[in-house]
Amino acid sequence: MELSLLEQAKKLFPLCRSITGNGLRKTLDYFEDLHPDLNRISFPTGAEVFDWLIPKEWNINNAYIEHLETGKKYADFSICNLHVVGYSEPINLVMELEDLKSKIYTLADQPNWIPYVTSYYQKNWGFCMSEKEKNNLPEGKYKVVIDSSLDDGFLELSHAIIKGTTTEEIFFSSYVCHPSMANNELSGPVLLSAILDYVKKTYKNNKYTYRFVLLPETIGSISYLSLNYKKMKENIISGFNLSCVGDERSYSHVQSAYGNTLSDKALSAALKGLENVKTYSYLQRGSDERQYCAPGIDLPLCTFCRTKFGEYPEYHTSADDFSVVTENGLNGSLEVMKSIIDAFELGLNPSVRTYCEPQLGKRGLYPNISKENNNERHPAQTRMDVLAYCNGENSIFDICNLTGLNLRTVVDEINILDFNDLIINNCNK
Amino acid sequence: MELSLLEQAKKLFPLCRSITGNGLRKTLDYFEDLHPDLNRISFPTGAEVFDWLIPKEWNINNAYIEHLETGKKYADFSICNLHVVGYSEPINLVMELEDLKSKIYTLADQPNWIPYVTSYYQKNWGFCMSEKEKNNLPEGKYKVVIDSSLDDGFLELSHAIIKGTTTEEIFFSSYVCHPSMANNELSGPVLLSAILDYVKKTYKNNKYTYRFVLLPETIGSISYLSLNYKKMKENIISGFNLSCVGDERSYSHVQSAYGNTLSDKALSAALKGLENVKTYSYLQRGSDERQYCAPGIDLPLCTFCRTKFGEYPEYHTSADDFSVVTENGLNGSLEVMKSIIDAFELGLNPSVRTYCEPQLGKRGLYPNISKENNNERHPAQTRMDVLAYCNGENSIFDICNLTGLNLRTVVDEINILDFNDLIINNCNK
């Protein structure tokens, strides 16, 4: 991968993505060019996917409102693609400012930001502007143009399956249906792409099978599940929905429906000890975990964010840009996901080879002079704590939970113990 | 039912109830007149009921103390039946005030109230007065009269079984052994009577079988169980002991022995979000849950109160009257019990018909314009939360617990979803 995660996100930023159409298509093209393992799946307009129908494909060339008297353009789509309500039908008419105003969405409490609004499943049209710009619109008549199309076409998505020595799968999903916003949602796809890269380059003989999917939110995951849910239910032991993973403000875990899956344990372990960790219950869901964890689907999946969707002021506005998303933010997310993958590939249920504590001293893994004082952390405490819970039944994630240690720390310790022949790694759940 | 709950309680108030005798008998007559389903069961004095013997039947005509010098009567039973210690043996003698005082019970910290005192299982007699009245008794000799009888007779109770399409039973119990006190305990019997009415009138083809019983506390429930406990253990899936359900101060849940029965879940769900909800552990029990949840009996039952017995100042005194019990208080209790019955009858384990989320928009159950802002509750959030947990395994009560929603809210939502053909209702536990 030549470009950094941040550079990739910046490159993809201008495209006008939606749940269908050319912006989505070009975004998928980009990732498929990077990863030959990614393959396109298309669903034609009108196809039934569970309780839903694939909608018409939406494309748009241009949109603006023009003050007739002065010829000045406002809410110009060519300047910012958030100016038009997503899935707006084509329109070309002249209106009085007063009538037009009811079709313009703004954010009263953020007068300089343009909101992000859509109307996928009900024919509609509209514009989005900053409150300030709307208030400054000159009186008079306006030409109102939305040069869009809603035609039979396709909903598209890309997925990759990286086979392992077992059919058990680790699953990653992110979405590519948002126009020019950075954290929600270019951070997710570029992170997913980096994870795919990490698995391929680090683990030549990966034990687990990895499934990756980039799709439009909701209708995309429903479509994908409608084709694959039986196999997915059979094979997936842990999945992560990736969304809003590019800022530096916090680390967030949106739990699965009951907060008790292997993924919940894994993410909780990986975030242990990091700064500003927040755990949200499934009641605060809002992304594709809604589909993956729905009754009847019930995949063992949770959602990973830096600052959760809906919890940062710039969410779903024009201010969600590269002042929010940073290279550090994206890389912090990647480190978290790497630690989880490393734990799985290391063998999830390590077992110490000895009865009682092994003699660490003779292996140079323990200080030989014993000067135990009050309340000091023993220099080999982490090592002994990890050993104390490596019983072949606790998962590495359980060990983190039992010891309070971060997943990366535990993975590193187990590697040292393994190198010293003190551990048996078992690759079973 | 012609009279309101409050009017019924007022009508029954003057009767001198005890664990046996004519006051109890007339109270049962009243409810049997209202409900032909209620049938009398009688246990003769001396009968063995588990570890207990049915005591003699107690009846009383009159009781007072009369100051010989002035002829003035005090502690006059004909004015307030709390003046005599329950189960007092007949007495007719002349005593000095000093000797008499040791047989008069008062409440030092509530000098205007008469306490409620009984001595069922040890021959005894005594009077109850306000501290103030006792202190003002004139010096001298008193004629002391208790015109009572303790004879072989019967302990009586009434029960009804309303058959359903399954033999699984919902059970309600309350008691009718207290003399003139309103909350403890006329509120319980009139609520039970209203529940019986609700089941009969609302559910013509009720799924569940309903068992109702009105009895004297402790010895009555022990007697009833001694006849029926095998069938009750076999059939009862949820039971509620109703006591002190007439005031407006709070809603209380006295948990079953381990706090984990279907009844505990049901009551907790029904009280969720109401004002001043209090949960008490079984260690704070004190009513017939003591028998229903005893080892060997172990029915899935908890106790429902507004303000719990022992937790309001007027408890077991002459001040427990219709300044404590109100129509609003009684009706609030009825609404709670109705929501539980409605949940059972609706089908306890609803299951959504679709895979993934259903498309609510096309059914008019979801807003079509998406303007997700920060931290706002989604207009369809309640609906989506209910759907997210309708997996055919969670009970409606579990769904309340998982979502934090009140039982009535969830029942109403499931009815809407059911109407829209989105739900399969299963009437299994």
Add this chain to the structure above:
Amino acid sequence: MELSLLEQAKKLFPLCRSITGNGLRKTLDYFEDLHPDLNRISFPTGAEVFDWLIPKEWNINNAYIEHLETGKKYADFSICNLHVVGYSEPINLVMELEDLKSKIYTLADQPNWIPYVTSYYQKNWGFCMSEKEKNNLPEGKYKVVIDSSLDDGFLELSHAIIKGTTTEEIFFSSYVCHPSMANNELSGPVLLSAILDYVKKTYKNNKYTYRFVLLPETIGSISYLSLNYKKMKENIISGFNLSCVGDERSYSHVQSAYGNTLSDKALSAALKGLENVKTYSYLQRGSDERQYCAPGIDLPLCTFCRTKFGEYPEYHTSADDFSVVTENGLNGSLEVMKSIIDAFELGLNPSVRTYCEPQLGKRGLYPNISKENNNERHPAQTRMDVLAYCNGENSIFDICNLTGLNLRTVVDEINILDFNDLIINNCNK
């Protein structure tokens, strides 16, 4: 037993115990003289015990540093055996003060106390002094003498098995490898000795089998387990490691690896309601629970302390003497252990004989006049609470946990109920 616990500890105090050698041997001799049931087990130097090798036997006659100019001796072993680093190899040389200082250990923050330091598994030597004494050492050359030996010999320990009518075992372990320190660790062995005495004298036909072991910490328990772990895993249902049980400052429970064994429940029940009770997770372990609860061994054992090792300032210093350990402290520990033994021997799963509540009044176990007031604890509440949970499934320890009552209180109540024929005791787990 002629001597009090405190007197025994004082008698054994001067011996220079270590993980091998004559100090340990004489300490074991002392306890074997008291208890003919105790038998010696010896492991020869070089023997393999799980991952470890039995070290050489260490003995020491004398050690000191002598200022050549003045002939004055410092760090004199004959005055305090903590002055020499445990397992120091023999040494006899002349050194400059500057060079010698690097071999002298002190406690910077406790300038008057001598620290306790060992180097069992790496050849080394050194002295321990108070910071103050070290700072006052005169300049010049010193004769440095450690008259010790490290030869092939034996690691020794003593154990006793007191047979019961079942093969299920209750296990007690303490250690005897510390030189002149009182709480850590003479309090443990004298307590264990008193428990052995209590079992023998109180229960002539004890139901359970009791296993007692006195051994050097870590290497001793590993050695003992290497011989016996299979039988121990098969039979032991509850075990207690006894350490630092002689002070009066608090009662401490160091939980088993998962905090969920019968021993954890028993100790938690026995400490309920005592003053200054502290519960420590297994992460704060540090004594032989490290071996007994290790993966693959996994005995149901927890550690009992008054103030936990590492949690009192005098720990592992010359100040751990009889200003820390008292007769009251030791006896408080003995009472705790007695209550646990009494619970086991009473029959762990009591079951009430009656259905519903028994009629306590007719047995004189309940007040006959009922004057229930607000918020007062019922005079028979403890009795009724115990009965409410005697269902034949809850252990006595569970009953303590459910009712909040101390183990001794519950044991006493069950004895009263048993005497009144209200209880069936079952001696199953």
